Amino acid sequence: MLSKKRLTLFFLFVTYFISLSATCVAQNVAINNDMQEKRIMFGNDKIKMILDYNGKANISSLTLHGQSIIEGDAGIYSSIRTKIATYSTLKLLSQPSVKITNNTIAVSGIKYGDNMLSINETWTFVITSSNIKFNIERTLSKSITAEQVALPVFMFKNMDTWNGAYQDYGGLAWFYLFNKKLDTYGVYSNSSQFWNSKTGNGLTISVNAPGKQVAMDYSRTADDKLAYTVAVAQNKLIPRFDSGTHRRLFIRDQSDVWEPAKISMGKTTQSITLSYFDFKEQFDRGNLVGINGEEVNAVLNTIARIGVIDKQHFGGNSWHTPYGPICLHEQYIAQMGLGINDSNYLKGYKECLDFYRENAITPEGRVWPRWAYSNEDAMPGKFTDKGFYEAQWGYLLDANPDFVTNVAELYDQTGDAAWVKTQQQACEKALDWILKRDSNNNGLVEMMTDSHTQKRGSDWIDIIWASYENAFVNAKLYHALVLWADIEKQSGNISKAKYYYQFAEKLKASFNKPTSQGGFWDDEKKCYIHWRDKDGSIHGNNMVTPVNFMAIAYGICDDSARSKTILNDIETQMQKEQLFFWPLCMYSYEPGEGNDWQFPFPNYENGDIFLSWGSVAVKAYASYKPEIALKYVQNVLAQYAKDGLAFQRYGRAKQDGLGDDILSGNSLSVVGLYQAIYGINPLYNRFYLDPHITKELAGTQVKYNYRNQKLLIGLNMDNYAVSNDHFKIISKTDFGFFSNSNELAYFNKNDNTASLKVKTTPNKKCTLDIQTWEANQMSWIQSSEDTNAGNINYRLNNLQPGNYYNISVDDKIIKKLRSTTGGSLIFNYYMGSNPVKIVVSASKP
Known part of the structure; x- marks a missing residue:
């Protein structure tokens, strides 16, 4: 529960933010320095922080899109522990200095340590409408060996604040599996994407430390908070355990996952960027008709990733x-x-x-x-x-x-x-x-x-x-x-x-x-x-x-x-x-x-x-x-709703979860749903769609990321579609789709060379509804959302070399052409706003 003083500060901050909205609309940035309390309230529309600098330096409050995720005397702070002492910015040797310029806050003179070690930091916050950059300049008086490095540590309110965190190589720290206090998991990553499926809030924390090695760990504390620690060191951190192998990244009953690290004397810099993302929007898989889409999303977002131990070790366990x-x-x-x-x-x-x-x-x-x-x-x-x-x-x-x-x-x-x-x-x-x-x-x-x-x-x-x-x-x-x-x-x-x-x-x-x-x-x-x-x-x-x-x-x-x-x-x-x-x-x-x-x-x-x-x-x-096939996919999703699939196997007699080797392969029936039932098969030179859906699934629309493109896959009985921002192909059978800028390629069934290539004028939209594609006749209905689609260039491939073909538009022959020695046919057509049917059919010379 928030104290009366903190509630007052929070409402002052909100009032100040609103008061600035008229003059700072472009940036949506607010900064308020309460010099009496020595607190700075700052942020943007999505991220709001309170920085305390009264004999300490820490972020004591962080609110993300209305959700309080950090609140307390610790919050975000720097800490180094050696064999003889623990030093942190929660207790400073002197009062720091604050300077605010436009959307930048600089806190210097953050001195902590003792007569054995002196640490001096400068924190700079740059607040923009999309993120907050937290730059740290640090100077050590001498080189040390640190038992634990937390530069900095984020102390989230509790283990339920987030479902998990994705790393920059696609791995996952899934907090559902942190089922004992002091469970700790270490990773080699420069970023963590924290997310909560219920609130839809997501927080990306990215670290840049030139010339240094970055590691991170997540730990369930003794009081059930989530400690997220960033470690920056001269050399790559080594796991502390196992029996001389030094490979264990998940440990129980303690938080020291890393071997002691050497920290060099002198000055170092690092930059941390905090940004908000909408989890539900970013991981939206579309409208999955006839199946529980939330469970599909959950299995693929969690179970499927847990075999990623670190960026050099992907597997099933x-x-x-x-x-x-x-x-x-x-x-x-x-x-x-x-x-x-x-x-x-x-x-x-x-x-x-x-x-x-x-x-x-x-x-x-x-x-x-x-x-x-x-x-x-x-x-x-x-x-x-x-x-x-x-x-x-x-x-x-x-x-x-x-x-x-x-x-x-x-x-x-x-x-x-x-x-x-x-x-x-x-x-x-x-x-x-x-x-x-x-x-x-x-x-x-x-x-x-x-x-x-x-x-x-x-x-x-x-x-x-x-x-x-x-x-x-x-x-x-x-x-x-x-x-x-x-x-x-x-x-x-x-x-x-x-x-x-x-x-x-x-x-x-x-x-x-x-x-x-x-x-x-x-x-x-x-x-x-x-x-x-x-x-x-x-x-x-x-x-x-x-x-x-x-x-x-x-x-x-x-x-x-x-x-x-x-x-x-x-x-x-x-x-x-x-x-x-x-x-x-x-x-x-x-x-x-x-x-x-x-x-x-x-x-x-x-x-x-x-x-x-x-x-x-x-x-x-x-x-x-x-x-x-669909029945057993649905059975697995129902089982996920019961127990999270966090088992090695299920017993035959009781069908109960057994074994402590949790397998990412427990997700594979849902992967099979995507590949074999929805028919989603990315191939080296095209997106291949080969669905086997049932009436129960008809009307499904899958959102799919394909090589920096957002595709929408429409699935109806004997009617399938793939589209991006500019192009769409509709077909009654399996087909391949590839688009690059203002060019579209259609691959008939599972052909690995494009049967038809279409080139439009820039930024024009075009839909091809394939009607027939046989050896002697190819036809499609072409349409566009644009009032004037402009000139379109067509190239048909895989034809008989040297044959003649009639080109018809709405049953009217407009051209007769001969295919090249390579079996291609090239022609142009100026398309207006109305749909037209184009037919290319073999003819006599």
Whole structure:
């Protein structure tokens, strides 16, 4: 509760702000120095502060868009703790000086310390209508080693002030997981975006410290406040824990997440910018009909991001997990960016994959499958000084194709050809290493073990003893080969592309063979098996769902009857057991096929429910029965509303949350909603839309960020649209969209070259409603919101070279042209305000 004095000051501040509004309308800036109380009240429309300078220097009050977020004797202040003392601006050695000029406040002579250390700061606040810049100049009398650096610390009122904070690389400090006092999480970031989904308020705090290293941490205090601390030091701060590895970024029961830091004597400067953002506007995903849009937003804003431990470590397990593992044998980390839809996540993951390229691949091409805070999960001696290791459970070979898949899918989302080229050698090396493991030349690579009796895992289901020819790993490999072969082709490396394409086709052929002929198809059980031992024995014919879903979703299984049988059989058992989500396997593995404690069925990886396979499952069902895919997406959203999905898995018997390894993969069914049901598929040279919606979802309008453009995606039954500020394409089928300035490209279905390019005069709007697009006739209805759309240039591609075509407008032939030797047709048309139908049809010379 505010004291009477503070209430009086607050109302004085509001009155002063209103009184200035007539003269400061342009800036919306207010500054009022109460020299008697030694308090300065200042701010703009969104951010208002009170600076106390009576024997101390601190921001004792911060109000953001009407919400009080900092209030108290501490607030925002500087602090340094050494082994012998704590120094802060809450207790100064002398009274500071204040100077106010226009919209700038300068507080100098902020001296604190003792006879051992003297610290002198000058604070300068520059208030504008959009932000407040807080510049700090600091001078230390000598170099020190600080146990804790808080330059400054922000003491928010309580843990409920914010839902969380996003970092500049797309990670998230989710305060829901700070469930014990003194829980602390450290990050390497230059900014934090705090947000509250209920109030809609957001606060961005950005730090610039030239020549210095910046780290931040978030801590739940003993009195349940949120302490947000900025640390600025000469060198990169190192985590204080774990057992000599110094990798743990989330700690409990204490706030000293960082090793002591060396702070040099002399003068340093740093600048902090505070700005408001509207969370609901910035993260508005549109009108999601037939589904709970708030829950979709919440899952993608929280769960999907918690596998980002720091800017060099993106994975599926959260920073909150006790030993913090990252599984590099997860092919869906880039895919999550499709649903998260934040350019910071994509930029951050590029940096992470660059770090993996340099540190997680051996010279021979083996991709280390895991990283963790400590080495407790590693094979003896099989780990690096950077924390990468072989898991104690076995050689998990899916790490090799999954690295390649993540690079390829991130490239599709960013379109950054220069970046993917820097990854080319590493991806080739990773693929070539595992392709050499096809010793019998049948297209199926072999694991490091020959028999399940060796009791070693080889894939993500790590304590099931899959050996020799493993369908799980080979399915992932097929997916990686197809993706990477396309990239090799784009780069002009035709021989490499051909090699990978051919290996993929050989793998696919062997994969689909019946088990009696060396393949993975069990004709009796009507499913793909998990693996076969070297002696030919068949294992895992218990309908292992990831294996079968991947076979369908990745295009390995192109037998529609076989696919329908698999999907129908799974759904029949799901209905029988009334499960809210797909388990790892529908029936039990045989004794001896997995770790002993997983029996009797169902238990852990032998039958429990892991949500991480949601996107591949949704994709498998979407083109067959999208209503089934949608049902399980809705089930996951309902579960999120109950428990926040903050679990590793769900038990099969009670469907209750289990495990303390919180997985970001729990979001993947919602990512699947975006990719396979809404059909949102960013590709390297276009935005590809391939929806599989139900009547329940008709009328959905998704707002989507695509390479600095705001797209609006309209989804109706057999009628889809993509638009930006200038252009719109409408189609009854899947299509690609790309726009740059005053140019628009339409890609027919999944063609990777533009079928039609339109160029307008600058700032003119244009809509293309595609009617037909066949080999001998293409037609579209064209319209514009502008009264006079002006001259439009058209270029049609992928035509028969040297053929003649009639150009008709509203059934009247206006031109006859011959296509170029490259199969293109170019013409102009002056468009007015009325819609017209343009038809291009093949004709005789």
